[in-house]
Amino acid sequence: MCEMFERFMWLKQSEGLAPRTIEEYRIHFQWLQDYLGQDLSREQMTLELFLDWVDFMLNDKCLQPTTVNIRVRTMRAFLCWCYIEELIGEPVHERFKPIKTAVDTIEALSVAEIKTLLSSFNDNTFVGYRDKVMVMVLLDTMGRISELLAMKRSNVDHKTGTIKLEAMNTKTRKAREVPLSTKSLKLLKEYMNESEDFNEDTLFLTYDGREMLSKTWRTSLHEVAGIAGIKKTVRPHVLRHTGALLYIMNGGDPFSLQKILGHSDIQMTNMDIKRQHNSFSPLKNEFK
Structure with missing residues (x-):
């Protein structure tokens, strides 16, 4: 999976993404790596594994749903690319989606x-x-x-x-x-x-x-x-x-x-x- 991610990042850099965006992609992937504690084979990149990661972030780490969704969107883009490039056989991204959150109303300062x-x-x-x-x-x-x-x-x-x-x-x-x-x-x-x-x-x-x-x-x-x-x-x-x-x-x-x-x-x-x-x-x- 790490090798796939490096190929994915090479593509994103060639698309001209801002350096800060590239950095955020890498940070989000590192958080996934910290959770896994190891690299994954293509066969191990299953829907269940990524849903377990979401459950871990929400219930074990007690992260806000909006924070979790930022990480989900990044990894979802990566998984979509992996499937299109036929690097994985399962369209994990189709069911690995951001969780529903309450509408965040921005309250202006007086x-x-x-x-x-x-x-x-x-x-x-x-x-x-x-x-x-x-x-x-x-x-x-x-x-x-x-x-x-x-x-x-x-x-x-x-x-x-x-x-x-x-x-x-x-x-x-x-x-x-x-x-x-x-x-x-x-x-x-x-x-x-x-x-x-x-x-x-x-x-x-x-x-x-x-x-x-x-x-x-x-x-x-x-x-x-x-x-x-x-x-x-x-x-x-x-x-x-x-x-x-x-x-x-x-x-x-x-x-x-x-x-x-x-x-x-x-x-x-x-x-x-x-x-x-x-x-x-x-x-x-x-x-x-």
Whole structure:
């Protein structure tokens, strides 16, 4: 099975999947390997074995169904490829499916909660200040965590007040430019001055100049939200959702919002988007 997986990963890399996606495939496969404790022959790759793995994750490890489903989808894609390539004889993927979960309603943060969260970061440390800037940028650009961590210093345009997201780092594999409000741009410029000694093009780095892991930052964000006394679940996607909601509540139109979010191919010039964002930025009225 390990040999099959390496062939599968070679195919995925040739398809141009983002490095972070490739890394996640490997992490999910390693979790399966940790459960098995050994490699498998093609005959051992049965439906029962993979269903037992799901049962182990749910009932022994007590993982959330959404977490289990992320791992299931990755391995299901692998098993589907194995069957199509005739490496296994059983279409395991047809019955090895994500489990049913309750609809996860994303609860946006209020303006008061955003201010409380931002005031809870320790500005006197590099990590605290960096995380505060990251929250501001994530709210303002309404980007994804993967896009945030892939942002480059060289793609920040202080004159136009935008950040270019390169195609290989976006979910849709299409490059786009996202605007920043004056407040966020000022904080970002200060942060860039503080971190330029790292001599790295990646925008947001660890305290010792290495690339950040999304899991690590999610955990840190959750911890700061707990310190702030925020009862809602605070994760990167909640900030993206909150930014989009505030943009509309401030009077922004859904067409420019869709363009900023990267959800459509609506034909608007970057100047149109920047003008709309300046007027209706999620941070415009909240942080005068």
